Amino acid sequence: xxxxxxxxxxxDDEPHLLSGxxxxxxxxxxxxxxxxxxxxxxxxxxxxxxxVVLLDIMMPGMDGREACRRIREVAxxxxxxxxxxxAELNDPLQLKRLRSEANAFITKPTTSKRxxxxxxxLSRSTRQQPEESxxxxxxxxxxxxxxxxxxxxxxxxxxxxx
Amino acid sequence: xxxxxxxxxxxxxxxxQLLATLREMMAGxxxxxxxxxxxxxLYSELLMAGDVSPQTQKDLKVIHDEAKRAAKAMTxxxxxxxxxxxxxxxxxxxxxLEKLLRMRHHSETAHNITITTDFQYGLLPVKGEPSxxxxxxxxxxxxxxxxxxxxxxxxxxxxxxxxxxxxxxxxTDDGPGIPPENLRQIxxxxxxxKQNGEGSGLGLSTCHGIATSHKGLIHAENxxxxxxxxxxxxxxxxxxxxxxxxxxxRMAGSLVI
Numbered sequence: 001x002x003x004x005x006x007x008x009x010x011x012d013d014e015p016h017l018l019s020g021x022x023x024x025x026x027x028x029x030x031x032x033x034x035x036x037x038x039x040x041x042x043x044x045x046x047x048x049x050x051x052v053v054l055l056d057i058m059m060p061g062m063d064g065r066e067a068c069r070r071i072r073e074v075a076x077x078x079x080x081x082x083x084x085x086x087a088e089l090n091d092p093l094q095l096k097r098l099r100s101e102a103n104a105f106i107t108k109p110t111t112s113k114r115x116x117x118x119x120x121x122l123s124r125s126t127r128q129q130p131e132e133s134x135x136x137x138x139x140x141x142x143x144x145x146x147x148x149x150x151x152x153x154x155x156x157x158x159x160x161x162x
Numbered sequence: 163x164x165x166x167x168x169x170x171x172x173x174x175x176x177x178x179q180l181l182a183t184l185r186e187m188m189a190g191x192x193x194x195x196x197x198x199x200x201x202x203x204l205y206s207e208l209l210m211a212g213d214v215s216p217q218t219q220k221d222l223k224v225i226h227d228e229a230k231r232a233a234k235a236m237t238x239x240x241x242x243x244x245x246x247x248x249x250x251x252x253x254x255x256x257x258x259l260e261k262l263l264r265m266r267h268h269s270e271t272a273h274n275i276t277i278t279t280d281f282q283y284g285l286l287p288v289k290g291e292p293s294x295x296x297x298x299x300x301x302x303x304x305x306x307x308x309x310x311x312x313x314x315x316x317x318x319x320x321x322x323x324x325x326x327x328x329x330x331x332x333x334t335d336d337g338p339g340i341p342p343e344n345l346r347q348i349x350x351x352x353x354x355x356k357q358n359g360e361g362s363g364l365g366l367s368t369c370h371g372i373a374t375s376h377k378g379l380i381h382a383e384n385x386x387x388x389x390x391x392x393x394x395x396x397x398x399x400x401x402x403x404x405x406x407x408x409x410x411x412r413m414a415g416s417l418v419i
Contacts, residue, residue: 014200017200020204027208085192085240086241092291109199109200
Protein backbone atom coordinates (compact mmCIF):
# COMPACT_ATOMS: atom_id res chain seq x y z
CA UNK A 1 0.00 0.00 0.00
CA UNK A 2 1.19 3.53 -0.73
CA UNK A 3 1.93 6.03 1.99
CA UNK A 4 -0.51 8.69 0.78
CA UNK A 5 -3.38 9.69 3.09
CA UNK A 6 -6.17 7.20 2.70
CA UNK A 7 -8.71 8.15 0.08
CA UNK A 8 -12.35 7.95 1.05
CA UNK A 9 -15.10 7.89 -1.53
CA UNK A 10 -18.44 9.06 -0.14
CA UNK A 11 -21.60 8.19 -2.02
CA ASP A 12 -24.91 9.73 -0.92
CA ASP A 13 -27.78 11.26 -2.86
CA GLU A 14 -28.30 13.98 -0.24
CA PRO A 15 -26.02 16.91 -1.13
CA HIS A 16 -25.93 18.43 2.36
CA LEU A 17 -25.05 15.13 3.97
CA LEU A 18 -22.44 14.51 1.33
CA SER A 19 -20.85 17.86 1.97
CA GLY A 20 -21.02 17.48 5.75
CA UNK A 21 -19.45 14.03 5.66
CA UNK A 22 -16.71 15.34 3.39
CA UNK A 23 -15.82 18.15 5.77
CA UNK A 24 -15.81 15.84 8.77
CA UNK A 25 -13.40 13.43 7.13
CA UNK A 26 -11.16 16.08 5.60
CA UNK A 27 -10.73 17.57 9.06
CA UNK A 28 -9.52 14.17 10.18
CA UNK A 29 -6.86 14.24 7.50
CA UNK A 30 -8.44 12.05 4.87
CA UNK A 31 -8.47 12.68 1.15
CA UNK A 32 -12.08 12.72 0.09
CA UNK A 33 -13.91 12.37 -3.19
CA UNK A 34 -17.67 12.40 -3.49
CA UNK A 35 -20.49 11.11 -5.67
CA UNK A 36 -24.22 11.77 -5.65
CA UNK A 37 -25.10 8.49 -7.33
CA UNK A 38 -23.87 5.00 -8.06
CA UNK A 39 -22.75 5.62 -11.65
CA UNK A 40 -20.51 8.52 -10.67
CA UNK A 41 -19.21 6.51 -7.74
CA UNK A 42 -18.23 3.67 -10.02
CA UNK A 43 -16.40 6.06 -12.34
CA UNK A 44 -14.50 7.64 -9.45
CA UNK A 45 -13.65 4.25 -8.00
CA UNK A 46 -12.21 3.19 -11.33
CA UNK A 47 -10.12 6.34 -11.68
CA UNK A 48 -9.00 6.98 -8.14
CA UNK A 49 -8.94 3.57 -6.41
CA UNK A 50 -10.25 4.67 -2.99
CA UNK A 51 -9.26 2.85 0.17
CA VAL A 52 -12.60 3.23 1.88
CA VAL A 53 -16.06 3.78 0.45
CA LEU A 54 -18.90 5.23 2.50
CA LEU A 55 -21.97 4.12 0.67
CA ASP A 56 -25.59 5.04 1.26
CA ILE A 57 -27.51 1.97 0.25
CA MET A 58 -30.85 3.71 0.16
CA MET A 59 -30.31 5.81 -2.94
CA PRO A 60 -32.60 5.95 -5.94
CA GLY A 61 -31.13 4.90 -9.25
CA MET A 62 -28.33 2.37 -9.12
CA ASP A 63 -28.87 0.17 -6.11
CA GLY A 64 -26.20 0.94 -3.48
CA ARG A 65 -25.51 -2.72 -3.04
CA GLU A 66 -25.07 -3.20 -6.76
CA ALA A 67 -22.69 -0.25 -6.70
CA CYS A 68 -20.71 -1.93 -3.94
CA ARG A 69 -20.31 -5.08 -5.95
CA ARG A 70 -19.13 -3.20 -9.00
CA ILE A 71 -16.84 -0.92 -7.04
CA ARG A 72 -15.12 -3.94 -5.52
CA GLU A 73 -14.43 -5.19 -9.03
CA VAL A 74 -12.56 -2.04 -10.00
CA ALA A 75 -10.92 -1.03 -6.72
CA UNK A 76 -8.92 -3.83 -5.23
CA UNK A 77 -8.98 -4.26 -1.50
CA UNK A 78 -11.45 -1.45 -0.96
CA UNK A 79 -13.21 -1.36 2.38
CA UNK A 80 -16.90 -0.57 2.15
CA UNK A 81 -19.09 0.95 4.81
CA UNK A 82 -22.82 0.83 4.23
CA UNK A 83 -24.94 3.70 5.49
CA UNK A 84 -28.40 2.40 6.08
CA UNK A 85 -31.56 2.80 8.12
CA UNK A 86 -31.86 1.08 11.48
CA ALA A 87 -34.84 -0.89 10.23
CA GLU A 88 -32.70 -2.69 7.65
CA LEU A 89 -30.48 -4.03 10.40
CA ASN A 90 -33.38 -5.18 12.52
CA ASP A 91 -34.32 -7.75 9.92
CA PRO A 92 -31.93 -10.64 10.60
CA LEU A 93 -32.10 -11.97 7.05
CA GLN A 94 -31.23 -8.59 5.61
CA LEU A 95 -28.51 -8.17 8.20
CA LYS A 96 -26.96 -11.43 7.10
CA ARG A 97 -26.98 -10.26 3.49
CA LEU A 98 -25.48 -6.89 4.34
CA ARG A 99 -22.81 -8.52 6.48
CA SER A 100 -21.65 -10.56 3.53
CA GLU A 101 -21.27 -7.46 1.34
CA ALA A 102 -19.90 -4.68 3.48
CA ASN A 103 -16.98 -4.40 5.86
CA ALA A 104 -18.98 -2.25 8.26
CA PHE A 105 -22.27 -0.43 8.56
CA ILE A 106 -23.51 2.79 10.07
CA THR A 107 -27.11 3.72 10.62
CA LYS A 108 -28.67 7.03 9.71
CA PRO A 109 -28.72 9.52 11.19
CA THR A 110 -25.19 9.33 12.40
CA THR A 111 -22.76 11.49 14.32
CA SER A 112 -19.34 12.53 13.07
CA LYS A 113 -17.77 10.54 15.90
CA ARG A 114 -19.19 7.30 14.52
CA UNK A 115 -18.21 8.08 10.97
CA UNK A 116 -14.68 8.82 12.07
CA UNK A 117 -14.30 5.65 14.11
CA UNK A 118 -15.67 3.55 11.31
CA UNK A 119 -13.39 5.05 8.70
CA UNK A 120 -10.40 5.00 11.07
CA UNK A 121 -11.03 1.40 11.92
CA LEU A 122 -11.25 0.28 8.33
CA SER A 123 -8.52 2.39 6.82
CA ARG A 124 -6.16 0.97 9.43
CA SER A 125 -6.97 -2.52 8.27
CA THR A 126 -6.42 -1.51 4.67
CA ARG A 127 -3.00 -0.20 5.39
CA GLN A 128 -1.73 -2.74 7.87
CA GLN A 129 -3.27 -5.98 6.80
CA PRO A 130 -3.06 -6.54 3.08
CA GLU A 131 -4.04 -10.17 3.57
CA GLU A 132 -7.38 -9.08 4.89
CA SER A 133 -8.00 -6.91 1.86
CA UNK A 134 -7.56 -10.03 -0.25
CA UNK A 135 -10.48 -11.49 1.62
CA UNK A 136 -12.50 -8.39 0.98
CA UNK A 137 -11.84 -8.47 -2.71
CA UNK A 138 -13.45 -11.85 -3.02
CA UNK A 139 -16.31 -10.71 -0.85
CA UNK A 140 -15.65 -13.35 1.75
CA UNK A 141 -15.65 -11.35 4.91
CA UNK A 142 -14.88 -12.74 8.28
CA UNK A 143 -16.30 -9.89 10.25
CA UNK A 144 -18.35 -6.80 9.56
CA UNK A 145 -18.06 -4.09 12.15
CA UNK A 146 -21.30 -2.66 13.36
CA UNK A 147 -20.96 1.04 14.06
CA UNK A 148 -24.70 1.53 14.28
CA UNK A 149 -26.64 2.59 17.30
CA UNK A 150 -27.05 -0.23 19.69
CA UNK A 151 -30.54 -1.54 20.30
CA UNK A 152 -29.42 -2.41 23.80
CA UNK A 153 -30.58 -0.04 26.46
CA UNK A 154 -27.94 2.49 27.28
CA UNK A 155 -27.60 5.42 29.61
CA UNK A 156 -29.61 7.41 27.08
CA UNK A 157 -32.60 5.23 27.85
CA UNK A 158 -33.11 6.85 31.22
CA UNK A 159 -35.09 9.39 29.33
CA UNK A 160 -38.82 8.58 29.31
CA UNK A 161 -39.82 6.41 26.45
CA UNK A 162 -43.56 7.02 26.61
CA UNK B 163 -72.28 -17.10 10.56
CA UNK B 164 -73.65 -14.96 13.35
CA UNK B 165 -74.17 -11.29 12.54
CA UNK B 166 -71.97 -10.30 15.46
CA UNK B 167 -69.14 -12.56 14.24
CA UNK B 168 -69.32 -11.03 10.76
CA UNK B 169 -69.29 -7.55 12.18
CA UNK B 170 -66.35 -8.43 14.36
CA UNK B 171 -64.45 -9.87 11.41
CA UNK B 172 -65.15 -6.82 9.29
CA UNK B 173 -64.06 -4.55 12.09
CA UNK B 174 -60.84 -6.53 12.58
CA UNK B 175 -60.11 -6.41 8.88
CA UNK B 176 -60.71 -2.68 8.77
CA UNK B 177 -58.48 -2.15 11.77
CA UNK B 178 -55.64 -4.22 10.39
CA GLN B 179 -55.87 -2.33 7.07
CA LEU B 180 -55.77 0.95 8.92
CA LEU B 181 -52.80 -0.17 10.94
CA ALA B 182 -50.98 -1.39 7.85
CA THR B 183 -51.49 1.95 6.10
CA LEU B 184 -50.50 3.84 9.19
CA ARG B 185 -47.36 1.76 9.47
CA GLU B 186 -46.39 2.38 5.88
CA MET B 187 -46.91 6.07 6.29
CA MET B 188 -44.89 6.17 9.47
CA ALA B 189 -42.03 4.27 7.88
CA GLY B 190 -41.96 6.72 4.99
CA UNK B 191 -41.98 9.71 7.31
CA UNK B 192 -39.25 8.24 9.48
CA UNK B 193 -36.99 7.80 6.49
CA UNK B 194 -37.71 11.30 5.21
CA UNK B 195 -36.89 12.72 8.61
CA UNK B 196 -33.70 10.73 9.17
CA UNK B 197 -31.84 12.39 6.32
CA UNK B 198 -32.36 15.99 7.47
CA UNK B 199 -31.63 14.89 11.03
CA UNK B 200 -28.34 13.50 9.83
CA UNK B 201 -27.41 16.86 8.38
CA UNK B 202 -28.44 18.70 11.54
CA UNK B 203 -26.27 16.39 13.63
CA LEU B 204 -23.23 16.69 11.37
CA TYR B 205 -23.40 20.44 10.81
CA SER B 206 -23.97 21.28 14.46
CA GLU B 207 -20.96 19.11 15.27
CA LEU B 208 -18.86 20.87 12.63
CA LEU B 209 -19.84 24.22 14.12
CA MET B 210 -19.14 23.08 17.68
CA ALA B 211 -15.66 22.03 16.62
CA GLY B 212 -15.04 25.54 15.32
CA ASP B 213 -14.07 28.75 17.07
CA VAL B 214 -17.31 29.69 18.79
CA SER B 215 -18.22 31.46 22.00
CA PRO B 216 -19.22 29.34 25.03
CA GLN B 217 -22.82 30.48 24.67
CA THR B 218 -22.92 29.50 21.01
CA GLN B 219 -21.32 26.20 21.97
CA LYS B 220 -24.16 25.64 24.45
CA ASP B 221 -26.79 26.60 21.90
CA LEU B 222 -25.32 24.27 19.32
CA LYS B 223 -25.36 21.47 21.85
CA VAL B 224 -29.08 22.02 22.30
CA ILE B 225 -29.60 21.74 18.56
CA HIS B 226 -27.50 18.59 18.54
CA ASP B 227 -29.22 16.97 21.51
CA GLU B 228 -32.68 17.74 20.22
CA ALA B 229 -31.77 16.22 16.88
CA LYS B 230 -30.53 13.10 18.67
CA ARG B 231 -33.77 12.91 20.53
CA ALA B 232 -35.77 13.16 17.33
CA ALA B 233 -33.59 10.43 15.86
CA LYS B 234 -34.45 8.22 18.77
CA ALA B 235 -38.15 8.75 18.25
CA MET B 236 -37.66 7.78 14.61
CA THR B 237 -35.97 4.57 15.71
CA UNK B 238 -38.98 3.65 17.81
CA UNK B 239 -41.25 4.58 14.95
CA UNK B 240 -39.38 2.32 12.57
CA UNK B 241 -39.39 -0.55 15.04
CA UNK B 242 -43.11 -0.18 15.43
CA UNK B 243 -43.56 -0.11 11.66
CA UNK B 244 -41.80 -3.37 11.05
CA UNK B 245 -44.13 -5.92 9.69
CA UNK B 246 -41.96 -8.73 8.52
CA UNK B 247 -41.87 -11.79 10.71
CA UNK B 248 -38.88 -11.50 12.97
CA UNK B 249 -36.27 -14.26 12.86
CA UNK B 250 -37.19 -16.24 15.87
CA UNK B 251 -34.80 -17.75 18.35
CA UNK B 252 -35.32 -19.62 21.55
CA UNK B 253 -35.09 -17.23 24.46
CA UNK B 254 -35.53 -17.60 28.19
CA UNK B 255 -37.81 -14.93 29.58
CA UNK B 256 -36.31 -15.01 33.05
CA UNK B 257 -32.87 -14.34 31.70
CA UNK B 258 -34.05 -11.48 29.52
CA LEU B 259 -35.74 -9.82 32.48
CA GLU B 260 -32.80 -10.43 34.79
CA LYS B 261 -30.47 -8.76 32.37
CA LEU B 262 -32.74 -5.78 31.82
CA LEU B 263 -33.28 -5.26 35.53
CA ARG B 264 -29.56 -5.38 36.13
CA MET B 265 -29.16 -2.62 33.55
CA ARG B 266 -31.79 -0.48 35.22
CA HIS B 267 -30.59 -1.07 38.75
CA HIS B 268 -28.42 1.99 38.99
CA SER B 269 -31.05 4.34 37.65
CA GLU B 270 -33.73 2.86 39.84
CA THR B 271 -31.70 3.16 43.02
CA ALA B 272 -31.04 6.79 42.17
CA HIS B 273 -34.78 7.46 42.07
CA ASN B 274 -35.77 5.63 45.21
CA ILE B 275 -37.29 2.71 43.35
CA THR B 276 -37.04 -0.83 44.65
CA ILE B 277 -37.63 -4.02 42.68
CA THR B 278 -38.87 -7.43 43.65
CA THR B 279 -38.67 -10.31 41.25
CA ASP B 280 -40.86 -13.37 41.49
CA PHE B 281 -39.65 -15.59 38.69
CA GLN B 282 -41.07 -19.01 38.06
CA TYR B 283 -38.33 -21.51 38.68
CA GLY B 284 -36.87 -23.12 35.59
CA LEU B 285 -36.78 -22.20 31.96
CA LEU B 286 -39.50 -20.17 30.36
CA PRO B 287 -38.69 -20.52 26.71
CA VAL B 288 -40.37 -18.39 24.08
CA LYS B 289 -39.61 -18.14 20.42
CA GLY B 290 -38.83 -14.52 19.75
CA GLU B 291 -36.65 -11.84 18.26
CA PRO B 292 -34.15 -10.82 20.92
CA SER B 293 -33.88 -7.08 20.34
CA UNK B 294 -37.63 -6.69 20.07
CA UNK B 295 -38.39 -8.60 23.25
CA UNK B 296 -35.70 -6.63 25.02
CA UNK B 297 -37.34 -3.44 23.88
CA UNK B 298 -40.80 -4.64 24.89
CA UNK B 299 -39.82 -5.34 28.48
CA UNK B 300 -37.47 -2.39 28.71
CA UNK B 301 -40.28 -0.05 27.72
CA UNK B 302 -42.59 -1.53 30.34
CA UNK B 303 -39.99 -1.36 33.08
CA UNK B 304 -39.08 2.22 32.27
CA UNK B 305 -42.76 3.06 32.09
CA UNK B 306 -43.24 1.76 35.63
CA UNK B 307 -40.21 3.73 36.77
CA UNK B 308 -41.58 6.88 35.18
CA UNK B 309 -44.85 6.62 37.02
CA UNK B 310 -43.04 6.05 40.31
CA UNK B 311 -40.81 9.05 39.72
CA UNK B 312 -43.97 11.15 39.81
CA UNK B 313 -44.45 10.12 43.43
CA UNK B 314 -40.79 10.18 44.43
CA UNK B 315 -40.19 6.48 44.28
CA UNK B 316 -41.89 3.25 45.09
CA UNK B 317 -41.87 -0.39 44.31
CA UNK B 318 -41.94 -2.50 41.18
CA UNK B 319 -42.65 -6.22 41.15
CA UNK B 320 -41.79 -8.34 38.14
CA UNK B 321 -43.44 -11.76 38.09
CA UNK B 322 -43.13 -14.58 35.63
CA UNK B 323 -45.31 -17.65 35.45
CA UNK B 324 -45.94 -20.53 33.16
CA UNK B 325 -49.68 -20.86 32.65
CA UNK B 326 -50.59 -23.75 30.42
CA UNK B 327 -49.17 -22.99 26.99
CA UNK B 328 -48.37 -19.41 27.88
CA UNK B 329 -45.68 -17.47 29.67
CA UNK B 330 -47.19 -14.65 31.68
CA UNK B 331 -45.08 -11.68 32.67
CA UNK B 332 -46.50 -9.06 35.04
CA UNK B 333 -44.93 -5.74 35.86
CA THR B 334 -46.64 -4.07 38.79
CA ASP B 335 -45.93 -0.72 40.35
CA ASP B 336 -47.43 0.99 43.38
CA GLY B 337 -47.47 4.40 41.80
CA PRO B 338 -50.39 6.65 40.96
CA GLY B 339 -51.95 4.16 38.55
CA ILE B 340 -53.49 4.88 35.17
CA PRO B 341 -56.42 7.32 34.96
CA PRO B 342 -59.37 5.13 34.00
CA GLU B 343 -60.25 7.34 31.05
CA ASN B 344 -56.79 6.63 29.58
CA LEU B 345 -56.86 2.87 29.98
CA ARG B 346 -58.60 2.32 26.69
CA GLN B 347 -56.12 4.35 24.62
CA ILE B 348 -52.95 3.57 26.42
CA UNK B 349 -51.52 1.36 23.67
CA UNK B 350 -52.44 3.67 20.82
CA UNK B 351 -49.60 5.29 18.89
CA UNK B 352 -48.85 8.89 19.87
CA UNK B 353 -50.95 8.70 23.01
CA UNK B 354 -48.96 10.26 25.80
CA UNK B 355 -49.68 11.95 29.08
CA LYS B 356 -46.34 13.69 29.16
CA GLN B 357 -46.24 17.46 28.90
CA ASN B 358 -44.37 19.65 26.47
CA GLY B 359 -43.50 16.99 23.96
CA GLU B 360 -41.44 15.04 26.43
CA GLY B 361 -42.87 11.71 25.49
CA SER B 362 -43.00 10.35 21.96
CA GLY B 363 -46.17 8.45 22.75
CA LEU B 364 -44.67 5.42 21.06
CA GLY B 365 -43.29 3.38 23.95
CA LEU B 366 -46.43 1.46 24.81
CA SER B 367 -47.73 1.14 21.29
CA THR B 368 -44.35 -0.33 20.38
CA CYS B 369 -44.89 -2.83 23.19
CA HIS B 370 -48.28 -3.70 21.75
CA GLY B 371 -46.82 -4.13 18.28
CA ILE B 372 -44.04 -6.38 19.50
CA ALA B 373 -46.32 -8.51 21.68
CA THR B 374 -48.71 -8.95 18.78
CA SER B 375 -46.01 -9.84 16.28
CA HIS B 376 -44.87 -12.53 18.71
CA LYS B 377 -48.41 -13.88 18.76
CA GLY B 378 -48.83 -12.68 22.30
CA LEU B 379 -51.09 -10.38 24.27
CA ILE B 380 -50.59 -7.32 26.38
CA HIS B 381 -52.95 -5.46 28.63
CA ALA B 382 -52.90 -2.96 31.45
CA GLU B 383 -55.02 -2.62 34.54
CA ASN B 384 -55.10 -0.70 37.76
CA UNK B 385 -54.46 -2.61 40.96
CA UNK B 386 -57.05 -2.70 43.66
CA UNK B 387 -54.42 -1.54 46.12
CA UNK B 388 -53.20 1.29 43.92
CA UNK B 389 -50.70 1.45 41.11
CA UNK B 390 -50.84 -0.29 37.76
CA UNK B 391 -49.98 -3.67 36.32
CA UNK B 392 -48.95 -4.46 32.78
CA UNK B 393 -49.33 -8.05 31.73
CA UNK B 394 -47.68 -9.64 28.73
CA UNK B 395 -48.54 -13.15 27.65
CA UNK B 396 -46.38 -14.96 25.15
CA UNK B 397 -46.77 -18.45 23.74
CA UNK B 398 -44.54 -20.98 25.39
CA UNK B 399 -42.04 -22.32 22.88
CA UNK B 400 -42.25 -25.97 21.98
CA UNK B 401 -39.15 -27.87 22.86
CA UNK B 402 -36.88 -28.31 19.87
CA UNK B 403 -36.97 -31.85 18.42
CA UNK B 404 -34.45 -34.45 19.45
CA UNK B 405 -32.86 -34.59 16.00
CA UNK B 406 -31.84 -31.04 15.31
CA UNK B 407 -29.18 -29.21 13.40
CA UNK B 408 -26.06 -28.10 15.21
CA UNK B 409 -27.33 -24.53 14.99
CA UNK B 410 -30.54 -25.39 16.80
CA UNK B 411 -28.53 -27.27 19.36
CA ARG B 412 -26.31 -24.29 19.89
CA MET B 413 -29.28 -21.96 20.22
CA ALA B 414 -31.25 -24.20 22.52
CA GLY B 415 -28.24 -25.06 24.61
CA SER B 416 -27.15 -21.54 25.19
CA LEU B 417 -30.59 -19.92 25.12
CA VAL B 418 -29.21 -16.78 23.62
CA ILE B 419 -30.59 -13.50 24.82
